[in-house]
Amino acid sequence: MISLSRIISNQTLVGRWCTPNTQSSREVLTVFRAFRNQSSTFLKAKNGGRPLVKHFATAAAELTPVPQSKWVGRWLGTCAGMCFGAVVLGGLTRLTESGLSMVHWSAFGERPPLSRAEWEKEFEKYKEFPEYKQLKQGISLEEFKFIWNMEYGHRMWGRLIGAAFVIPAVIFWRKGYFNSAMKKRVMLFGTLLGCQGLLGWYMVKSGLEDRFHGESDVPRVSQYRLAAHLGSAFVLYSLFFWTSLQFLLPAQAMNATKAAIRFRRLAHATKGIIFLTALSGAFVAGLDAGLVYNSYPLMADRLIPDDLLALSPKLRNFTENPTTVQWDHRNMAHLTGLSATAIWLLSRRVNLPPRAHLAANALFGMALVQMSLGIATLLFYVPTPLASSHQAGSLALLSTALWLSHELRKLKYVPK
Numbered sequence: 010m011i012s013l014s015r016i017i018s019n020q021t022l023v024g025r026w027c028t029p030n031t032q033s034s035r036e037v038l039t040v041f042r043a044f045r046n047q048s049s050t051f052l053k054a055k056n057g058g059r060p061l062v063k064h065f066a067t068a069a070a071e072l073t074p075v076p077q078s079k080w081v082g083r084w085l086g087t088c089a090g091m092c093f094g095a096v097v098l099g100g101l102t103r104l105t106e107s108g109l110s111m112v113h114w115s116a117f118g119e120r121p122p123l124s125r126a127e128w129e130k131e132f133e134k135y136k137e138f139p140e141y142k143q144l145k146q147g148i149s150l151e152e153f154k155f156i157w158n159m160e161y162g163h164r165m166w167g168r169l170i171g172a173a174f175v176i177p178a179v180i181f182w183r184k185g186y187f188n189s190a191m192k193k194r195v196m197l198f199g200t201l202l203g204c205q206g207l208l209g210w211y212m213v214k215s216g217l218e219d220r221f222h223g224e225s226d227v228p229r230v231s232q233y234r235l236a237a238h239l240g241s242a243f244v245l246y247s248l249f250f251w252t253s254l255q256f257l258l259p260a261q262a263m264n265a266t267k268a269a270i271r272f273r274r275l276a277h278a279t280k281g282i283i284f285l286t287a288l289s290g291a292f293v294a295g296l297d298a299g300l301v302y303n304s305y306p307l308m309a310d311r312l313i314p315d316d317l318l319a320l321s322p323k324l325r326n327f328t329e330n331p332t333t334v335q336w337d338h339r340n341m342a343h344l345t346g347l348s349a350t351a352i353w354l355l356s357r358r359v360n361l362p363p364r365a366h367l368a369a370n371a372l373f374g375m376a377l378v379q380m381s382l383g384i385a386t387l388l389f390y391v392p393t394p395l396a397s398s399h400q401a402g403s404l405a406l407l408s409t410a411l412w413l414s415h416e417l418r419k420l421k422y423v424p425k
């Protein structure tokens with residue numbers, strides 16, 4: 010039998026072995042697994058079969074003191090930051106109405122036009138598509154170059170993320186920095202990254218189709234595909250961010266009191282609510298629903314506007330009627346605001362580790378900023394700087410919620 014302090018000092022010892030010049034990570038992992046099994050059996054025996062420290066095994070397996078773990082964390086943090094940048098760039102591309110200027114796609118990159126003749130050829134191709142015919146008749150070559158470069162920048166940034174992910178992934182994999190769980194995650198990240206690019210083109214294609222014939226029919230991408238593209242970007246960002254936190258900022262342990270467990274559940278729920286609010290925002294953006302009912306808190310002096318269920322069947326309104334989509338987004342935002350407030354109030358009563366307190370405060374503060382940005386975006390008829398800040402704010406808010414729930418991961422069960 011070994012004591013808890015031995016286990017902890019062994020954990021540090023294993024950590025110290027993990028330098029590139031001493032043990033291979035495979036050997037260290039074998040020692041670690043043996044040690045982990047031994048420790049969890051001991052802990053359970055001491056506590057009547059119930060684990061004394063929940064998540065101890067996972068926490069131990071994170072191998073946080075290993076120097077190379079920091080590199081893996083920094084790499085994933087960089088990928089998360091670059092995803093954040095891609096979301097902002099994508100939003101700016103949409104807000105400047107640039108997203109449908111490139112009418113073809115190639116997985117490995119399009120070559121930009123180099124001469125005036127090449128630019129004119131590219132412009133002629135664009136003129137074949139509905140956006141030019143219905144919305145942009147008569148724009149100059151210079152104006153076309155601007156929207157083309159915006160879209161090109163967004164696509165190339167996506168490819169740069171691909172390179173920033175794949176090259177270090179191969180190097181770290183070959184050096185043996187990943188355990189088997191991490192290898193699975195790396196494969197998942199790579200697959201999601203590839204799908205993100207494909208989904209982007211699938212979304213753009215929906216705006217190039219010849220399907221906009223009604224008088225009020227504006228050529229734009231499908232709101233469903235826009236929500237899917239934005240939603241998967243948020244998921245990818247969250248995975249990168251969360252995993253980098255696991256390497257760079259391991260959670261501090263806290264006592265598993267009833268209040269702490271309830272608080273942790275609320276933090277998880279808030280994270281989910283923020284994600285759904287952001288998805289509902291993508292429908293607002295996709296339908297240009299920020300250009301109707303530009304008043305707050307009422308919509309044309311009413312809490313429930315007249316045309317809320319104007320389309321039939323009724324279910325269609327929730328994804329195709331700008332009024333309903335905006336109404337949903339407002340109410341989801343209110344729910345986000347309420348749960349962020351509850352988090353903040355409860356965090357003052359629960360005994361939390363200092364960093365979890367900080368994260369709860371950051372979440373509440375960011376929710377206030379995000380609500381204000383959303384309201385201002387609506388009242389001022391969606392100006393690009395405000396709308397773009399509101400979009401970036403949604404990711405910043407999600408980040409604070411992820412950080413908070415990450416800080417609440419390690420619950421310590423103290424025997425009665």
Ligand code: HEM
Binds near residue numbers: 291293403
């Ligand atoms: C507090 C939680 C909120 C979150 C997480 C959130 C998130 C989002 C997201 C992700 C978008 C899509 C942006 C894009 O793709 O360009 C969006 C759009 C929008 N949101 Fe919010 N939002 C929140 C609150 C609000 C509030 C309170 C309002 C106003 C009452 C609002 C009004 C809008 C409008 C008008 C748009 C469309 C902007 C555009 O066309 O670019 N939001 N929101």
